[in-house]
């Protein structure tokens with residue numbers, strides 16, 4: 001038999017919901033691009049909670065577009081195949097074998113797992129990669145990085161079509177070369193160009209740290225574009241944080257209203273950031 005609990009939790013939840021109304025109204029019909037990093041998708045439970053939150057956004061009339069990474073998962077597969085891998089300035093040096101493995105892992109297993117998780121949560125997710133409908137064309141970024149690509153052209157019409165019909169696009173960053181082949185585009189970079197082209201109101205970069213930290217390890221809650229450039233220049237931001245901050249700067253300059261770098265390992269960070277007065281992570285605008 002169903003029992004009805006009598007305690008204060010229900011009332012607190014109802015108050016939280018009620019206080020969310022102005023935020024829900026603010027974001028209705030807006031596009032929000034969410035980058036789900038390979039580290040953030042560390043466990044099945046986290047992925048399940050992420051999928052639930054995304055479906056909730058869609059239910060509120062927001063248009064979420066998901067771009068996923070999978071760096072650690074590519075690393076695992078390369079290890080199993082005895083292929084050595086290294087990063088320069090946060091980007092994977094990608095020879096032909098590496099880009100093949102990256103495509104298999106990102107556009108295959110990870111993309112479909114995320115699509116399935118969102119659909120199991122009640123959404124209608126559609127998986128695609130930068131190659132589908134010419135979403136992203138890429139070229140070589142630097143000779144020493146091989147097939148690590150930089151986006152040169154985007155066509156976001158497929159995303160608009162899917163979002164308008166209530167679907168949730170889930171994008172792998174692997175992109176088509178201008179003259180054929182595949183390029184391994186960093187997932188932050190892909191999310192940034194997509195957010196810029198869509199004129200998204202928010203770009204949320206979910207990662208494995210609370211946000212951007214200063215030299216002493218304190219969380220920086222607000223950054224201007226100028227501050228962000230300074231962090232790269234003086235070495236405060238290193239490794240994977242470099243493409244993340246560069247992405248954030250480019251997105252703001254392309255017209256995205258704000259970029260948030262937040263912890264994907266903590267459940268419901270997206271909801272805290274969007275629907276409460278308490279921001280999560282670092283806001284850059």
Ligand SMILES: Nc1ncnc2c1ncn2[C@@H]1O[C@H](COP(=O)(O)OP(=O)(O)O)[C@@H](O)[C@H]1O
Nearest residue numbers: 037039207208209211212213236237238240241
């Ligand atoms: N100033 C900084 N603030 C926060 N993290 C930083 C900073 N500089 C470097 N990092 C590193 O960047 C990492 C996030 O980048 P990355 O590992 O590529 O994440 P993801 O896989 O989510 O894209 C953090 O875990 C941290 O080790």
Ligand SMILES: CC(=O)N[C@@H](CCC(=O)OP(=O)(O)O)C(=O)O
Nearest residue numbers: 037038069070071091092186187
């Ligand atoms: C060129 C480059 O570095 N590509 C990345 C693509 C995946 C990615 O960005 O995943 P995360 O967001 O989980 O780090 C890579 O090969 O790891």
